[in-house]
Amino acid sequence: MQKTLRLRWRLAGLVILFAAFAAIPCGAQAVAGDSLVFIHANLIDGISNAPTMDATVVVVNGHIQSVGHDPAPAGRGPVIDLTGHWLLPGFVDAHVHVYDLASAKRALRSGATTIGEAGINHFADIGMRELNHKGVVDVPDVVAAGYHIRTHPADDYFIDFPQDADLMAGVHGAEAVRRMVREMAGRGVNRIKVMATERAGTPETDPRIRVLSDEELSAIVDEASKSGLWVVAHAHGDEGAAAAVRAGVHAIEHGTYLSDATLRLMKEKGVYLDPTITALVDMSDPEGEYDNPILQIRGKAMLPTGREMTAKAWKMGIKIVAGTDTSYFDKNNRTMADEIIELSDAGLGPMDAIKAATSVSAEELGVDKRTGSIRASYEADFVVIERSPLENIRHIGDVVMVVNNGRIALNRLNVAPHP
Ligand SMILES: [Zn+2]
Numbered sequence: 001m002q003k004t005l006r007l008r009w010r011l012a013g014l015v016i017l018f019a020a021f022a023a024i025p026c027g028a029q030a031v032a033g034d035s036l037v038f039i040h041a042n043l044i045d046g047i048s049n050a051p052t053m054d055a056t057v058v059v060v061n062g063h064i065q066s067v068g069h070d071p072a073p074a075g076r077g078p079v080i081d082l083t084g085h086w087l088l089p090g091f092v093d094a095h096v097h098v099y100d101l102a103s104a105k106r107a108l109r110s111g112a113t114t115i116g117e118a119g120i121n122h123f124a125d126i127g128m129r130e131l132n133h134k135g136v137v138d139v140p141d142v143v144a145a146g147y148h149i150r151t152h153p154a155d156d157y158f159i160d161f162p163q164d165a166d167l168m169a170g171v172h173g174a175e176a177v178r179r180m181v182r183e184m185a186g187r188g189v190n191r192i193k194v195m196a197t198e199r200a201g202t203p204e205t206d207p208r209i210r211v212l213s214d215e216e217l218s219a220i221v222d223e224a225s226k227s228g229l230w231v232v233a234h235a236h237g238d239e240g241a242a243a244a245v246r247a248g249v250h251a252i253e254h255g256t257y258l259s260d261a262t263l264r265l266m267k268e269k270g271v272y273l274d275p276t277i278t279a280l281v282d283m284s285d286p287e288g289e290y291d292n293p294i295l296q297i298r299g300k301a302m303l304p305t306g307r308e309m310t311a312k313a314w315k316m317g318i319k320i321v322a323g324t325d326t327s328y329f330d331k332n333n334r335t336m337a338d339e340i341i342e343l344s345d346a347g348l349g350p351m352d353a354i355k356a357a358t359s360v361s362a363e364e365l366g367v368d369k370r371t372g373s374i375r376a377s378y379e380a381d382f383v384v385i386e387r388s389p390l391e392n393i394r395h396i397g398d399v400v401m402v403v404n405n406g407r408i409a410l411n412r413l414n415v416a417p418h419p
Contacts, residue, residue, distance in 0.1 A: 041087035046358035046373035062406035090381035091336035092361035095323025104139035113381035119148035174219035185227035197240035210240035217247035277342040279325035322357035337397035380406035
């Protein structure tokens with residue numbers, strides 16, 4: 001009898017809470033008051049090797065106040081019942097080229113609560129980062145890089161830096177690259193992105209070809225460190241990648257043709273690998289972002305190599321992070337789910353692929369003291385997945401809720417109150 005009564009009260013309470021919750025729209029005004037409570041969550045915290053079942057997570061003022069098994073605390077809410085659902089850290093996409101707010105919003109709604117920009121024009125990344133910090137628009141937190149440091153900067157670079165017009169003929173020599181790094185640091189970027197090989201995504205370039213000298217790469221790393229910045233290197237070909245690793249970069253982006261020797265050196269130096277496999281899948285897809293038959297052939301050739309290299313790197317114990325290398329522009333449907341599935345298939349398995357996309361990516365981006373895992377005091381950056389991603393990693397794409405700094409950015413939860 002007592003049990004029935006308690007169940008009834010609980011049911012009544014949940015109905016009221018759900019009625020309150022259902023009335024809350026998505027977006028900036030999503031949170032009534034300053035708290036949110038998640039109950040009965042299957043929690044993957046981004047750090048632990050096993051999930052915590054039936055967890056309660058309390059969010060106050062955009063941050064996680066507690067994670068545990070306690071019942072929902074009184075006076076906090078709305079309460080969101082996640083029975084049967086999976087609560088994960090928001091995805092940390094280590095490699096994007098997001099250049100406008102609409103794309104940034106799409107990135108967030110796909111589950112990426114933090115993005116690492118890897119080369120973008122006109123410092124759109126810095127602007128978006130500031131808007132996120134002000135809390136005025138629902139966009140991911142941004143780790144900004146500004147323009148790529150490369151031998152031939154984007155035309156737009158010279159619109160922002162007409163004083164560097166002499167570099168239009170090419171950026172050659174230690175002094176020239178140092179100048180570019182100083183320009184980036186002066187604008188307030190968080191990291192430096194350098195092109196150590198040519199691009200894969202343009203038909204006229206050859207991704208195996210190295211482009212900067214040892215001296216130039218070392219100068220870039222040295223100049224960046226003077227401003228407290230680290231360097232990530234785009235490199236497909238082994239020669240350019242090895243040179244970048246020797247010069248002291250923090251991460252290799254892509255790394256398609258990495259040799260065993262370079263992988264060993266990366267392991268020794270603790271260099272991260274961001275294989276961006278889904279970008280190769282996209283390149284080989286006639287419907288993909290790279291609308292060019294030469295690139296489709298190239299993508300098909302590079303994809304098995306990239307997958308094999310990633311599997312090998314993982315076996316060698318290299319720190320692998322997840323990046324999409326996408327712009328989240330409308331034609332492009334790649335998301336972090338695609339890369340997580342690729343990493344899982346490359347041998348990481350579901351749990352380590354999720355960590356690669358959350359806590360390890362956060363570490364690579366230097367934001368692991370505040371996001372990338374679900375623990376007390378951290379930012380309330382979450383995704384909710386409908387079915388177990390541990391049982392089948394392909395469930396990871398079914399993101400039904402996104403919470404960004406404690407604000408609900410996406411809500412497709414369709415759960416009924418239960419006794
Ligand atoms: Zn890229």
